Amino acid sequence: MSAALTVHRIGPAASVQDGGRPGLLASGLARGGALDRRALAEAAALLGARSPLAGLELPGTGGAFSVDAPITFALTGAPMAARIDGRALAWSATHRLHPGEGLEIGAVRRGAVGYLTPAGSIDSAPLLGSRSAHIAAGLGRWLAPGDSLPCATAPGDEALAGRLLSPEDRFSGGVLRVLPGPQTGLFPAPLRAAFAGARFRIGPRTNRQAAELLCPDWQPNHHAGDLVSDIIGPGDIQITGDGTPFVLLAECQTIGGYPRIGTVHPADLPTLVQSGSDAALSFRFTAEEDAPAWVPEAEEIAALARRITPLRRDPATMPDLLSYQLISGVTAGDDA
Amino acid sequence: MTGSPQRSAPELLPHGLDGLVLRFATALTEEANAAVQAFRARAEAADLDGVLEIVPALASLYLRFDPAVTSRAALAEALRAMLDGADAATAAPPPRRRWIIPACFEGADAPELGEMARLAGLSEAEAIRALTETETRVLAIGFAPGQPYLGLLPPQWNVPRRTSLTREVPAGALVAALRQLVLFANPSPTGWRQVGRCALRVFQPEAERPFALQPGDALRFRAVSGAELERLDREAGDGLGGAVLERLR
Numbered sequence: 001m002s003a004a005l006t007v008h009r010i011g012p013a014a015s016v017q018d019g020g021r022p023g024l025l026a027s028g029l030a031r032g033g034a035l036d037r038r039a040l041a042e043a044a045a046l047l048g049a050r051s052p053l054a055g056l057e058l059p060g061t062g063g064a065f066s067v068d069a070p071i072t073f074a075l076t077g078a079p080m081a082a083r084i085d086g087r088a089l090a091w092s093a094t095h096r097l098h099p100g101e102g103l104e105i106g107a108v109r110r111g112a113v114g115y116l117t118p119a120g121s122i123d124s125a126p127l128l129g130s131r132s133a134h135i136a137a138g139l140g141r142w143l144a145p146g147d148s149l150p151c152a153t154a155p156g157d158e159a160l161a162g163r164l165l166s167p168e169d170r171f172s173g174g175v176l177r178v179l180p181g182p183q184t185g186l187f188p189a190p191l192r193a194a195f196a197g198a199r200f201r202i203g204p205r206t207n208r209q210a211a212e213l214l215c216p217d218w219q220p221n222h223h224a225g226d227l228v229s230d231i232i233g234p235g236d237i238q239i240t241g242d243g244t245p246f247v248l249l250a251e252c253q254t255i256g257g258y259p260r261i262g263t264v265h266p267a268d269l270p271t272l273v274q275s276g277s278d279a280a281l282s283f284r285f286t287a288e289e290d291a292p293a294w295v296p297e298a299e300e301i302a303a304l305a306r307r308i309t310p311l312r313r314d315p316a317t318m319p320d321l322l323s324y325q326l327i328s329g330v331t332a333g334d335d336a
Numbered sequence: 337m338t339g340s341p342q343r344s345a346p347e348l349l350p351h352g353l354d355g356l357v358l359r360f361a362t363a364l365t366e367e368a369n370a371a372v373q374a375f376r377a378r379a380e381a382a383d384l385d386g387v388l389e390i391v392p393a394l395a396s397l398y399l400r401f402d403p404a405v406t407s408r409a410a411l412a413e414a415l416r417a418m419l420d421g422a423d424a425a426t427a428a429p430p431p432r433r434r435w436i437i438p439a440c441f442e443g444a445d446a447p448e449l450g451e452m453a454r455l456a457g458l459s460e461a462e463a464i465r466a467l468t469e470t471e472t473r474v475l476a477i478g479f480a481p482g483q484p485y486l487g488l489l490p491p492q493w494n495v496p497r498r499t500s501l502t503r504e505v506p507a508g509a510l511v512a513a514l515r516q517l518v519l520f521a522n523p524s525p526t527g528w529r530q531v532g533r534c535a536l537r538v539f540q541p542e543a544e545r546p547f548a549l550q551p552g553d554a555l556r557f558r559a560v561s562g563a564e565l566e567r568l569d570r571e572a573g574d575g576l577g578g579a580v581l582e583r584l585r
Binding site: 022023024025026027028029127128137138139179180181182227228229230231233235236253254255256263265266288291293294296 | 352359389
């Protein structure tokens, strides 16, 4: 069974994303996939899946959507204002959308990138093993009004609606752990200390390939030398020619020559991706043995699934309190 | 890229939680690159437990592993044992495949051939002869999907890229610097000098084989006129631009 999810309005740089295409580095293709991989895992957990599903990545703002058959969907990542026909929806939760209803997703309240994931996954034809758009490689494209996206549906989907997963706050910046990489040793200790002491914010030259880090006090007068190009990957912190650091993201190039001071720990990369331009970020060099160990994707999803609770309606999010009977059995008070 | 080569044993370095870099040199030299290619062939043949991909760069090899199956320490130990058993005089393994690729080295398809030849101390005819007679290898694929770094050209071709002026080159542009050639996948600005053009499309997402080239492939260019290149491309109709693949072993 399937449903069509129609896009009526959508923000810029929105795209279909899943776990991406690992294993093609030797052919020059970065893994790609969702910028905030934890949001992908949260959606999978909420929707009872064991591996990531393909959903809509919505940077900054959402859009307006409808369906031609009922679907259950998850809203994860950066909290956004979301409503179905004016009824406010809890974020980081699952809901049901019926034909004839309008789902509207507005701007982010905190963080940077939200995700809308249907229970059966966006069911477009995979290309090179993934449904992800990889714009830099010319695979897929940005979403546009009028797009109709196939969603797989199943009879059990309805029971997946009304679930809540309180996310760990990763939407306000913070201290990110940096693992030493192959070129960390090329940076003198005082320079590494200066980097770790600087407070950065995300700059405007940020996209799916890399995030720009800005800090007025960070002006390295050191050049790590003319390096032979090397394999690079998401999380790597490149120090470019004028000293501006860029953290490589999902769609980065696979070979690069800029020296890299270290690699953001994969557990902290979602925090970087979700930092808006007002969030303060700093970095702490952390030895691998002192850092959290690798967590397989299936284990991460299973751990998140254990934290799911039923979604109870929160009076604060109700659009019209008078339309609800708050306490049963109470009369109007004038019938004495 | 022009510093003196490092003579010490290869370094094993961490890269993220699931990556390991085997660095043979900090500068591109023939020896370092041959060592990368030789070790890559051996590491692939060894079928090491938990290794998910082995990716050659110009002077280093990147290995991604599954930390649920193996550990950095265990993999490093296995690699060190292989390095200890390696011949001191490492040669690149013979190629498994060879491409013969039509290329145009004339007119608008080779706008900087003359400048490049002059910088290499060659006449244009000598430069074209070097480009067609040198059998290059795919040293690495990257920057853009399917896009090869080819080399090494003879030592005279060790000409740095332009540092300031960059120009836009078309897809298929063959550009040279630092004894290497790059065959561009997409239109792109570059400081490398365009010495020719091929009709071979190195990445075709919808094709049965989306990536034409593999690391280690041998390549030879066959000089054709611009009109001949167009004709070959049109007649082949497969995006390979008249390129022919020979399987050697």
